[in-house]
Amino acid sequence: MTSHDPAPTGGPRSIESLSSLTTGQVDAVLTLLAEAARADGQQAVSEQGRLQLRGGERAGVRHLLLTVGDTSVADTSVTDTSAADTLVGYAQLEDTDPVEAPAAELVVHPAHRGHGHGRALGTALLAESGKRLRVWAHGGHSAARHLSQVLGLTLFRELRQMRRSLADLDQPEPALPEGVTVRTFVPGKDDAAWLAVNAQAFAHHPEQGSLTQRDLDDRKAEAWFDPAGFFLAERGGELIGFHWTKVHAAEGLGEVYVLGVRPGAQGGGLGKALTGIGLRHLAAQGLPTAMLYVDADNKAAVSVYERLGFTTHETDLMYRTET
Template sequence: MTRIEAEFSGAEHAAPDTAALADVRAVVAAAEAHDDRPPVSDQAMVAAAQGRRLVARFTAALEGEELPRPAAVGIVGDGEIDLVVHPDARGRGIGSAALARLLEGATMPVKAWSHGVNPAADALLQRAGFSPVRELLRMTLDPALLPHGDPIEAPDWLSITPHTSGSAVEAAAWVAVNAAAFADHPEQGAMTLDDFAALTREEWFDAADLLLAFDSRGDGAERPAAFAWVKTVVTPASQTALGGTECELYALGVHPDEAGAGLGRILLDRALRRMAEHDPDRISLYVDGDNERAVRLYERTGFTVDQRSRQWVKENGRHE
């Protein structure tokens, strides 16, 4: 029988200790390298680093076998649970034991993700009383399909420029457009100036990869209208089977007041051209499965569905 111990750190707006956060990042990186997909969203990692979510490290003991330390890690807060079991510790009941600890005392609905085709995670969540409620698509594009030649023409009243690193005005503009564009999105639409600042401190951040669009119609004053954000990660081949450069369309947002002007298509075109400058080996994006308009836009550009993930919810934090 596997014995498991938990150590919690952070939350209550106090960042977790450095060792705890390093352990979480290490297990997440090991899982991503093994599964070729990230097991935790950037938003969850940022929230944990800021002390807005609790982090947990699980140490497991199994007679006659040495397991990684920690064998699993968790992130809890904002009504969500992220649980990652180290690849070398899977299949020993550690996930079930860790999830039970994370759910202790929960009285409100709790959400969790199962990334990609993951029967083990699906079964674990079902046994714990979760039900699937939402689908997230990972779409990919052949780098050979990146656009060349002249970009899609933008109207005279639209200016598109890379973000100026450290600009408080542009940061506020991004937060405003993002909140309006993703008002119905439970994670993306809730991002704050602090969240934006935290993302700009990530190793992958490049101000030139964040394109901001402004509308100068009307009184001539520029109003934030849309944005496209590219996330570029270079991974040594020794760390994963899919080494090399991956460009992700991290986010594409258009202010609802600009609907119908074709800004989504224009910003997507600019983002893909920015990706081409990185000479990527892979190109990806994530989009909600029920966002049919966005899915059609990406499909017309050549993106295809590569992976389907599901979000699960446990009502009132208890078995039905």
């Protein structure tokens, strides 16, 4: 799908919807995301969204490129997608959840904001999704809240990023439930078992619970992946829980990346023990701070993390069309 309309400044605005991106288009989008992150202090597109830029077509994923023709841009870091058009906006739409509306993320280059490009992308997303849409606003900035109102979307999900210092981490050796042992992940050997337990532990979670082998392979191929920080809990040789940690080296952050316990093994203190094991591992790397993400309406989890010393650092908001 391609749409055209006059841009408020410069030349004509064009929005192209694609099932996959060329290498040049991927580079242009990544440059745009980096410029936006420097201006905003955070990424506008999630890790999953950034991984889905590469590797060709993916079922249910669409990429919307907003370009403006014949513009003169002082910031030469903005990469041209063609000789005449400059990429100033990007959106990604993922329609893989069998129940929920398609989910989207979008960003406009900082040098081109205030000219209606965000609204144009949002309108294109509504058309692409058949007016069934969920949109993330990472950081919950006022401009994103305003755009959601303009598009007729309402708030329905709040995702908190929580942090705590690791400098004062003073936790005893975690006490594992009887019969439970912990070892680290072996790539290739443990993939299928981990995907199965992850799906069970996050059956209620639309993003995490639907991870596939391709999604896992994408993450294993990232520079940050380290199986030494990926802990598996077993009972009788059967996987029942895990704590996958992640290191954001540039930011000096360790992350409780994914922590899950299989239904039936919950309630015995395994989650708390796995959390402690992961935090001790991150502290041993010399990282000053740990972070994690948790849904605000998961009161039990928020309470657990608060007791562990975590406090809310920032909030991501998701808006959706009325259903």
